[in-house]
């Protein structure tokens with residue numbers, strides 16, 4: 001069970017007609033149709049008598065007050081948008097709770113303080129750093145929701161069960177909380193407490209381990225607040241008030257959509273320096289708002305650094321999935337005979353971009369200048385599709401090379417530099433060669449360097465026989481450290497198959513029904529060459 005099936009839908013910004021705390025709670029009456037929900041408690045109304053409705057009201061209020069009293073924020077978007085909650089929602093996603101970018105939805109018994117705080121913080125994140133929900137940026141997104149959700153739980157006077165400090169969602173199922181921020185590695189959670197942990201997830205599932213790897217910044221936060229000896233270091237805790245002030249400044253002033261753990265490390269230290277000797281405010285939802293007597297001192301920032309070092313926040317992760325560095329093109333003693341070369345700097349002569357007109361056609365390979373391997377131009381197919389309801393984004397797009405003459409060669413090699421980040425397992429790229437008028441997919445074992453890294457389903461270029469593709473990301477740990485890498489393909493078995501020795505290549509990208517939201521696929525320098533004895 002995931003706390004927060006946090007959707008990727010994006011909302012329009014409200015124009016800010018409503019300001020101040022404005023809660024609007026509805027009861028879905030144990031069904032999923034929002035149009036059939038009935039009003040159960042709006043701002044200023046007396047208690048409804050329904051515990052879920054009243055709890056959701058109190059806890060969304062606590063969340064509003066935490067961000068407002070501590071940091072002057074006016075609702076999740078800082079524009080005073082209403083906090084809308086639906087309780088007693090029922091569908092196959094239950095038991096759960098989620099924020100969809102516009103409002104909260106709770107299955108029955110789910111309104112709890114840390115849950116409301118967690119989910120509404122996803123809204124705060126969306127309207128501040130807007131961390132993408134994948135890999136390390138996604139783990140930070142999850143961690144900020146745990147940090148502020150738990151801070152609200154600790155600060156308000158509600159639901160303070162014995163031994164519940166640092167447990168997330170302990171009110172839902174008393175036997176087992178969803179996460180333990182203090183001891184992420186313990187059973188049954190087994191989330192990493194350090195970047196060097198064997199529990200650090202390099203998988204592409206759960207959007208790149210967002211609910212797993214959040215354990216690392218979560219543990220750092222616990223050490224910041226409470227201190228302790230961990231992983232060979234001893235931290236003197238600086239307390240909750242200073243810690244949330246530093247975390248909020250980091251989220252709202254420094255981090256950006258692709259920020260990773262290293263960025264968070266630097267941003268937390270910068271935020272601590274910024275706030276040193278400055279006034280900070282009491283974020284207690286019930287009694288807060290006043291300036292605190294305590295001030296962040298330089299020595300506190302040293303403790304923050306020690307806490308971050310204790311969890312190995314800036315350690316390289318998932319290095320075994322990084323692309324292999326390209327070696328020499330030919331063995332020593334041989335020379336490179338280039339048969340075709342295109343760096344895409346002057347118009348990509350003979351290259352054509354197209355797509356299947358029967359499918360979604362509004363995305364295509366286009367010339368890119370924002371991220372290149374050489375010169376100033378490359379190609380990109382964008383994968384930033386989202387909606388899973390309105391539009392079927394199933395698409396099949398092609399970038400086709402001009403003819404390349406392989407006649408007379410015996411072991412030609414196709415090489416190209418590229419980088420990709422797609423919805424792992426669903427959207428991805430494949431390479432094809434045109435043999436006697438037929439497009440044939442280059443097989444995984446034709447690659448001699450950095451071949452297909454995964455399999456896709458649902459996209460038009462996935463088949464039941466061969467679903468191998470470039471999909472997800474090669475080094476999720478360091479995302480979004482976009483970096484071109486080279487792939488090479490041995491074409492020798494295709495040369496005798498083609499009657500005139502003239503072939504073309506097709507860089508084919510497929511998306512399934514919905515939910516791209518990633519960078520896509522960039523392609524730059526392409527060359528076909530053969531190694532010759534002098």
Ligand SMILES: [Zn+2]
Nearest residue numbers: 003004006145
């Ligand atoms: Zn979440």
